[in-house]
Amino acid sequence: MALADILAEDRPRRPGTQAALAELSETFGDRLATGEDVRRAHSHTTTYIPNQLPDAVLFARSEAEVQTLVRIAARHGMPIVPFGVGSSLEGHVNAPFGGVSLDLSGMNEVVSVYPEDLDCIVEPGVTREALNEHLRDTGLFFPIDPGANASLGGMAATRASGTNAVRYGTMRENVVGLNAVMADGSVIRTARRAKKTAAGYDLTRLLVGSEGTLGIITRLNLKLYGIPEQVLSGVCPFPDVVSAVNAVIQTVQIGVPVARIELLDALSIEATNRHSKLDLPATPHLFVEFHGSPASVADQAASFAVIIEENGGGEFRSASRAEERSRLWKARHDFYWASIGLRPGAKAIATDVCVPISRLADCIEETRMDAEAAGLIAPTVGHVGDGNFHVTLLIDTDVPAEIDAAEAFLKRLAERALDMDGTCTGEHGVGQGKRGYLSAELGASVDVMRAVKTALDPSNIMNPGKIFSFETR
Amino acid sequence: MALADILAEDRPRRPGTQAALAELSETFGDRLATGEDVRRAHSHTTTYIPNQLPDAVLFARSEAEVQTLVRIAARHGMPIVPFGVGSSLEGHVNAPFGGVSLDLSGMNEVVSVYPEDLDCIVEPGVTREALNEHLRDTGLFFPIDPGANASLGGMAATRASGTNAVRYGTMRENVVGLNAVMADGSVIRTARRAKKTAAGYDLTRLLVGSEGTLGIITRLNLKLYGIPEQVLSGVCPFPDVVSAVNAVIQTVQIGVPVARIELLDALSIEATNRHSKLDLPATPHLFVEFHGSPASVADQAASFAVIIEENGGGEFRSASRAEERSRLWKARHDFYWASIGLRPGAKAIATDVCVPISRLADCIEETRMDAEAAGLIAPTVGHVGDGNFHVTLLIDTDVPAEIDAAEAFLKRLAERALDMDGTCTGEHGVGQGKRGYLSAELGASVDVMRAVKTALDPSNIMNPGKIFSFETR
Incomplete structure (x- = not known):
């Protein structure tokens, strides 16, 4: 589509958008895409929230290009919506006020791996699977696994976690530092590579989970872990959800360093059996995994066996071979697709x-x-x-x-x-879908967040309309 | 001393100080102390930085009282310097622009302990030893241990860590959420009690390590851990620092979940032998501790024994009995005093x-x-x-x-x-002593920190003169 036709559509849009897009088109040529399909793909969300297309999509190749984009957008007050692979679940990549979707998937270089220090530096478009593939011969891995093969930049921006978080933490704990292009076009590096620091405000954690509303992540320094010597996975049925959850509470409480412990209720088991050709009894199950030395894994499994027994669980079916394990966790990860079969x-x-x-x-x-x-x-x-x-x-x-x-x-x-003193979102983020609950959850804290947002992005060009329920233009 | 005499001293001071102190005196009576000794004790630092006394010390008893103080201070633009036990090391409790030292040691209630959830809520004046004393019969403990019996509020404010951080993380990882009184007198609660959340900006981590410059911590929700079934401590000599450090790198790299691993160089061993009546050979040593089930501890110790061997270490002298362990770690913690003996x-x-x-x-x-x-x-x-x-x-x-x-x-x-791509402070914080290095370490990030500071504390009443090297009044 021609830019003129897109801009003729009647929708909320900042006055400087046309000038900004013209300037971007001149600077980036073909890499500023305006076709309807590509724009639609960049606003695709797996929610019930309607798609809100960006006016154009820019495929950036470097931090310097992101900086150029931000400077142009800032001059004209045009919104920028960062995009990784589009696997977010709360409308994060929608463009309610138009502007540019910034596709970072082309910034996909693993810049450095530091095996001795157990960390690495990557560009934001590297996916978690690509990183683990890259690391294969080093004996190291990056554990955070939200299911989808998400981009690491997107995972950081939404504070993603997933099945391994019980042992390894979330993106909050696993980003050592990051580079970001801020709303004024400046590039910051939030921390050096030291494992811990007490040098000033924790801007790393401020950016992690900020959903692109404060700055655009252009580089990540991530923690890595040694691939465990032994891995043991297994499944165990429970008569009901309460007994399964009680088994989990005990496991956590006595300090068994379980690597994954996932509940699937009876309906989920039914769906998974059908989709992934498993033959589990149709009751709630725990899918678990232990990591460690052979002695440690045996020790963990023995402790867990006692807990199963005490909570009325059934037979623990273990899968220690890699292909059995993969089949099990693929079944868990494919749950989204399995559920549709219901x-x-x-x-x-x-x-x-x-x-x-x-x-x-x-x-x-x-x-x-x-x-x-x-x-x-x-x-x-x-x-x-x-x-x-x-x-x-x-x-x-x-x-x-x-x-x-x-x-x-x-x-x-x-x-x-x-x-119950919990949160409206443990890992999917606020995006558009959970904006309405933030004040109920956090009260005056939301005013502080808004003050930070206003200080760092006074023209509200960074992913506007997300996190906060006020619809500032 | 009479307030009038204090205020007659020639030093940098905000114009509204006199009016603010008069109002505080009226509101709090005797709990606003002005004696020189008490003011000196509240600016005591263990640095070479000269003492800078506050004009008065307020002993607060509740969040509401802190709020009252902040409102009065905000109205008059008077600085507030939060104070826990005064064990900080970089001049954090000095009052370079006068104002009030806010002593939070009287807010020392353990509000709730949630054994099933492995967390608790405490007031900021509770010390780490007092919390562990309180927890004694629950089978739980709070691991962060910076050596001094610091207040938990102070530990959070300075992002403290210490000997256990290698296993349990720092205050960054162990504060679930907190209450803070902000510069406008509003009280925020940064997070609910859920173990993880993706609901908006991570204000918890923004406040942790902010050294009292953004808000005053009035309540903390802290993670707890089960007391390990078995604990094994020990010491091991190495021929030189390089071989000891290589042993540490290998230990971390193969994923031995060591709970503490501390280096003391030859001079430190000499000092410690003399002060704590030990008889260690005068070479570098590692002090280590393993936590876990008996099988896990045995497994960790066996892995470590191989690493010692490979790096030319000497005999590992273990201390599994509680009193031997206490003696060992007391010697490590008393290092500060031991060093003076040199x-x-x-x-x-x-x-x-x-x-x-x-x-x-x-x-x-x-x-x-x-x-x-x-x-x-x-x-x-x-x-x-x-x-x-x-x-x-x-x-x-x-x-x-x-x-x-x-x-x-x-x-x-x-x-x-x-x-070496490290930080000028891993755990002591910036305070006054490390301000000069922040820009060299973090470049434009410091501008972002300053923008956050200005947005949340426009009159710069919250512990002014700390973290940032500009001397705004």
Whole structure:
């Protein structure tokens, strides 16, 4: 599409957009794409939130190019929406006020690996699988695994976590430092490569989870870990969610350093059996994994066996060979696709909350009853070692009443988590979908966030319309 | 002393100070102390930086009282300097522009302990030893241990860490959320009790390490850990620093989850032998500790034994009984006092830097040679698993030439750490002592920090003169 036609569309847009796009077009030529398909692909979200297309997509190749873009955008007050692979779940990549989607997938170099120091430096477009592929011969790996093969820049920007977080932490704990282009076009490096520092404000953690609203991440210094000498995975059935969660609480409490401990409820097992050709009994299961030396793994497994026994769990089916393990975790990761099999043709809307673990069984159980009462198909899986779980709603997004029922359910779920002193999002982020809960969750803290946002991005060009519910132009 | 006499002293002071103090005196009566001794005790620092007394000291008892103080101070533009136990090392509690020292030691309640969730809520004046005493019957403990029996509020404000950080992280990783009174008198709670969250900017991490310059911490939600089933400590001599550090690198790299791994160089061993009545050979040593199940501890110790062997270490003398362990770690913690024995009558000036671990041996060795060339007595100890070490200078602070030599040495040390892509402070913080290195370390990031500071504390009443080298009034 010609820029003139795009700009003729009636939608909220900053006055300087046309001039900014003209300047970008002149600077970047073909790498400023305006075709409808590419623009649509860059606003694709797996939510019920409608797509809001950017006016153009810029494929950047370097930090210097990002800086050039930001300077042009800043001069004209045009929004920039950073884009990795588009796997975010709360509308982070939508462009409600138009402007440019900044595609960082071309900045995909692993810049350096420091095996002695257990860290590396990567560009933001490197995906987690690409990094682990690159590391294969070093004996090291990067553990954070949100399921999707997300870009590491996107994972940092949304403070992603996933199945391994119970042992290795989230992106919050695993970014040593980063480079970012700020709203005025300056480039900052937030920390040196030392493992810890007490030198001033923790800008690394301020940028991690800021969802592109404060600056654009152009380089990441990430922690790495030695590939464990031994890995043991397995699955174990439980009579109900409460006993499975109690087993998790005990595991965490006695300090078994479990690497993954995932709950799949009965409905999720049903879906997974069908999709991934497993034959698990249709009751809640824990999928677990232990990492360590052979002695440590045996020790962990023995402790866990006692906990299973005490909580009425069934047989622990282990998978120590790599291909069995891969099959198991592929089944877990494919849950999103498996869930769609529960209602062919429906769209799967994934949400996430996180509560103190002592409230987890209650929260999951109340949520299950709520879904039942609302007539919603809502399989539940969770990173239960962290008190974090996902409900996936299978809805027909062409039926407004279903969207309404889903939205009302999601609202009750967020409020339930808040009532239990939890958070409306453990790992998916706020984006557009969770903006409405932030004040209820954090009160006056949101004013402080807004003051920081205003100080660092006074013209609100950095991913506007995300995190905050006010719709500043 | 009468307020009028204090205010008659010629020193930098905000114009509204007199009015603010009068109002505080009326509101708080006797709890606003103005005696010289109490004011001096609240500006005491263990640095060569001269004491800068506050005009008064307020002993607060509640968050509401802190709020009242801040509102009065904000109205008159008077500085507030938060104070825990005064164990900070870089002049954090000095009052270069006068104003009030806010003593939080009276806010020392352990508000709640949640054994199932492994966390607790405390007031900022609770010390780490008091918290662990309180937890004694729960089977839980709080691991962060900077040596001094510091207040937890102060530890959070300075992003403290210490001997256990290699296993349990620093205050950065162990504060789940906090309450703070901000410069406008508003109270914020930065996070709910969920173990992880992706809900907006990480204000918890922004406040942790902000040294009282953004807000006053009035409540902390801290992670707890199960007391390990078994603990094994021990010491091991090495022929030189390089071989000891190489042993540490291997230990970290193969993923032995060591709980503490501390280096003491030959001079430090000499001092410690004398002070703590040990009889260790006068060569560099590692002090180590393993936590876990009996099988795990045995496994860790066996792995470490191989590493000792490969790096030419001597006999590992273990201490598994609690009293032997206490004696060992008391000796390590008493190092500060032991070091003074190397030069009776001298003052011990402790500094800290942190570098990527691959550069640690070089950094320590170059620093040792530098001290020798400069004629300085400079024993070195370190949290070497993190690449973090301390040099303690024994100097006569009455001799200006010695202060000059020490300052020049400290400058070279900070620059050496920066040249190795490290930080000028791994855990002591910036305070007044390290302000001059922040720009060299972090460049344009310092402008971003300053913008955040200005946005959240426009009148610069929150611990002014710390972190930033500009001397705004």
